[in-house]
Amino acid sequence: MTFVQGRRVGRLATVGEGGIPSVVPICYAVIHYDGEPVVVSALDEKPKHVPLRDLARVRNILRRPKVSMVVDDYHEDWRALTFTRLSGKAEIIEPDHGLHAVGITALRAKYPQYERMAINAAPLIAIRQLRATSWHGGKTGPSPVEPFAQPGATELAALVRGRRSVRSFQSRSVPRNIIEQAIAAAGWAPSPHGRQPWRFAVIEAPERRASLAAAMAESWQTQLELDGQTPEIVRVRLDKSRQRLRDAPILIVPCLYLAELDHYPDPARQEAERIMAIQSLGAAIQNLLLSIHAAGLDAGWMCAPLFCPELVRDELGLEAALIPHALIPVGYAAKDPARRGRLPLASLIVNWE
Ligand SMILES: Cc1cc2nc3c(=O)[nH]c(=O)nc-3n(C[C@H](O)[C@H](O)[C@H](O)COP(=O)(O)O)c2cc1C
Known part of the structure; x- marks a missing residue:
């Protein structure tokens, strides 16, 4: 599957009405879902004149789910010719399906063009129960479709890079189970002595969000005025902050919880204990953010x-x-927020002996 994952375009064959074959070039990604590799392909907004569900490939899949796909490398030196043919069962996956979010993340990681397209709102094609035949340099034969060497590595890399700080939200509500899963993921963070020195408060009711926003704005106003900010700047910043808290359908407040940590007679070790708890809170929040992103939502x-x-x-x-x-x-x-660049690896590693 490494060869398949590395190519940019596949040719997908479906069977049309009257048994007539239909082949189209597709962009795709390979994900690992439910213990098996799955090929996903977006139904995107490239100029097309028919509604997505009326596309020939969608109608064909709904009628006859068995499909084939070829991925190949052409070389003038024919000893280097390579192709893999996959066959499997295709499905149309709706946005509320767990596989959808994983697929969208992998597609966006592979094709940056998808970052600016609303593919997350449309169904996607998933091809499962894959079987592969490969041909390379004159040798052909069935090749087992192996799971990735490290299951999930591709998705994890895509999730880590794809997570972003979002600062304006639609008012659309968020399914409760996504928030519960995210807090459960936070619970798996490393923590000092394994004591999990953090808890999470969830605020969903609009009047509770508005009331928290108002109380915090009042406190922030005092601080901004102390800093000598002009009344206009104070007003704009407070408005933005209040709006963010009112628009986001869910607010999560991660809290430090030191009550069950060790107590030391000397202040230095006590302070180290507190710092460890804060470090652990950061790890828990990152798990939370990644889980939210994996579910196709965003957070700030x-x-x-x-x-x-x-x-x-x-x-x-x-x-x-x-x-x-x-x-x-x-x-x-x-x-979509503007993304900040990141330091190159060489700047992050300051010493390696
Ligand atoms: C401890 C911490 C505090 C942050 N506080 C704020 C904040 O108050 N307001 C805000 O808009 N972003 C805040 N951020 C988000 C950062 O600005 C953001 O992570 C950074 O610009 C990188 O962008 P990205 O998250 O989209 O990759 C905070 C991030 C961290 C880790």
Whole structure:
């Protein structure tokens, strides 16, 4: 499957009405889902004159799901000619299916053009139960379709790179199970002594979000004025912040919870214990963000509660041992954010002996 994953275009053959074969070039990605490799291909918005569900390939798949696909490399030196033919069962996968989000992430990671296209809102084609035949340099024969050497490695890389901080959201509601799964994923983060020194508050009710936004804005206003910001800047920044909290259908407040950590007689070790808990909270939040992204949604990270933890705790009616550390708005992105570049690997590794 490495050969298939590495090519850019495949030729998908379906059977049309009256048994007439139909072949189209497709962009595709290979994902690992439910313990098997799956080929996914988007029904995208490239100029087409028919609704997506009326595309010949979609109608053909719905009628006769058995399909074939060829991926090949042509060389003038025919000893280097290579192709793989896959056959399998195709399905049309709707956006609410778990496979859909994984497929969209893999397609966007492989083809950056998809980042700007709303392929997440359309169904996609998934080809499962794959069987492969490969031909290389004059040798042909069936080749077993192996799972990836490291199952999930491709998806993980795509998820890590694809996660982004979104700052404006649609008002569309978020299924509860996605939030529960994300918090469960946070729970698998490494933590000092395995004590999991963090908890999560979820705020969904619109009036609760508005009330938290108003309370935090008041506290932030005082701080901005202390900084000497002009009234106009204060107004614009507060409006933006309030809007983000009101528009996102879900807010998650990750809190530090130190009550079950070790206690030391000396301040240095006590402080190290607290820092370890904060490091662990960061790892838990990253798990949460990746899980949300894997489900096809987006999130942001606001540090505001760090500057008024008591206010947020009181507003949410949380117990005194919880220290709000961040605010994570979750939802469907209203627009794609500009991404920041990253340091090259050579700058990240400062020493390797
Ligand atoms: C501890 C922490 C605090 C952050 N606080 C804010 C914030 O208050 N407001 C905001 O818009 N983004 C905040 N961010 C998000 C960063 O701006 C963002 O991660 C960074 O610009 C990289 O962009 P990306 O997340 O899209 O890759 C915070 C991130 C971290 C890790």
